[in-house]
Amino acid sequence: MTRSSDIIRTLPFWMIFSVSALGGISNSASTPTIPVFVAADLGGGPELSGLLIALSAVTSIVAMPLGGHLADRFGYRVVAMSGIALSAAALTLLAAVPHLWAAVSSRLLFGLGNAAAMALTLTWLVALSPNTQRGRALSIYGLSVWLGLAAGPQLAAGISAVAEPRAVFAACVGIEIAVLILFSLLPQPAHPSPSTATSPIPTVAPRGAGAVWEVLRVVWVPGVAAAAAWCGEGLMLAFLIVHLGSAGVPATGLLGAASVFGVFAASVVVARLVLARLPDRIGPLRAAAISLVLLCGGLVILGIAGSFAVAAVGAALMGVGFSPLYPSLTMLAARGLRSRNRALGLGLFASFTSLGYASGALVGGIVLAAMSSTWAFLLVGMLQLVALAVLTVFTPDPSPRPRVSPGEGGEPSP
Incomplete structure (x- = not known):
């Protein structure tokens, strides 16, 4: 692999990066606008706002593997463009029809379309990246998610300052159309023949009704680790602001609890840039193991934190831990999959992160009500060590770099 063929220097990589960033902007601009829209146009309160927001999150868990399965059968482009068209139609409905039935329908459709399309951007990147560059490519790609999350609320706030909430949804329709155009221009990943699709661990191919089970058998181990981390x-x-508030840390201000999230975000971005090559250099299993240990330490420190300074240390450790984790776990999930079922497998893997994220709030609320927020952080911190044990025991191939077959264009060979 020569320097000129560096995946980071190719146009398709930055098109995928832009798709992810724009999709994140659309989601992070429209979602926080929901409570304002509900109050102004539907006459509802926080309960209705929470329900509408949750509808998309729940449907996304189903949409990711479903979109992957369809993409494996009909091609990445047609499914991704269909998903974006669906999410654009959903946002148009939300902007044009200020009624409860329209809002419910819109959020369900947006969750299905946007989640399926955004999950495919990850699969698309894995398919186009040479095996020895996937860790770095996924690390840099991950910054697009943070860029989208940071820019979306600012866009929503700017539009809301001069127009009604529905104007935000209309602007997001324009963003979705831009994403649709980018998807139409991306090169379609090739599907190699079964004779060239070899791997150091047993690969799987869809087999009727058992396809999901066969793919799940490959991705469940990194998926469990991802669920624990995103928990x-x-x-x-x-619950961090509530947790630190009980220890006397103010919610706002430069040294307030909310600023701890800034430390977390900054540490993720910096670590992503510094450690982008780590999974490629030491192997995804070792990089993921280090990440889970750092996450455990960060959660324990947050659990016992009684000041901004201590909480900032814990948040920084978590940020550094998260930076190589997702690329590493994605590499572990992808390398046991054939190209013909890669989208389904990575869609299932992505569902584990959504499931873990939702479980964090649920587990935290239960433990906080029964004991305290400190115990919630400590228990979830220990959960990282359980995930580490599962990952170490059940990962079949701990080698740093699988060899590459010249016939598969990036697929590992025995």
């Missing part, structure tokens, strides 16, 4: 993030986002 920690979900817990932190849901």
Whole structure:
């Protein structure tokens, strides 16, 4: 692999990066606008807002593997473009029809379309990346998610300052159309023949009704680790401010609890840039193991934190831990899959992160009500070590770099 063929320097990589960033902007601009829209146009309160927001999150868990399965059968482009068209139609409905039935329908359709399309961007990148560059490519690609999450609320706030909430949804329709155009221009990943699709671990192919089970057999181990890790993030986002508030840390201000999230985000971005090559250099299993240990330490420190400074240390450890984790786990999930079922497998893997994220808030609420927020952070911190044990024991191939077959264009060979 020469320097000129560096995946990071190719146009398709930055098109995929832009698709992910724009999709994130659309989601993070429209979602926080829901409570304002509900109050202004539907006459509802926080309960209705929470329900509408949750509808998309729940449907996304189903949409990711479903979109992957369809993409394996009909091609990445047609499914991704269909998903974006569906999410654009959903946002148009939300902007044009200020009624409860339209809002419910819109959020369900948006969750299905946007989640399926965005999950395919990850699969698309894995399919186009040479095996020895996937860790770095996934690390840099991950910054697009943070860019989208940061820019979306700012866009929503700017539009809401001069127009009604529905104007935000209309602007997001324009973003979805831009994503649709980018998807139409992306090169379609090739599907190699079975004779060239070899792997150091047993590969699977769809077999009728058992296709999902066969693919799940490959991705469940990195999926469990991802669920545990994102359980920690979900817990932190849901209860960190309440947890630190009980210890006397103010919610706002430069040294307030909300600023701890800034430390977390900054540490993720910096670590992503510094550690982008780590999974490729030491192998995804070792990189994921280090990440889970750091996450455990960060959650424990947050659990016992009684000041901004201590909480900032815990958040920084979590940020550094998260930076190589997703690329590493994605590599572990992808390398046991044939190209013909890669989208289904990575869609199932992505569902584990959504499930973990939702579980963080649920587990945190239950433990907080029964004991305290400190115990919630400590228990989820220990969960990272359980995930580490599962990952270490059940991962078949711990080698740093699988050899590459010249006939598969990036697929590992025995």
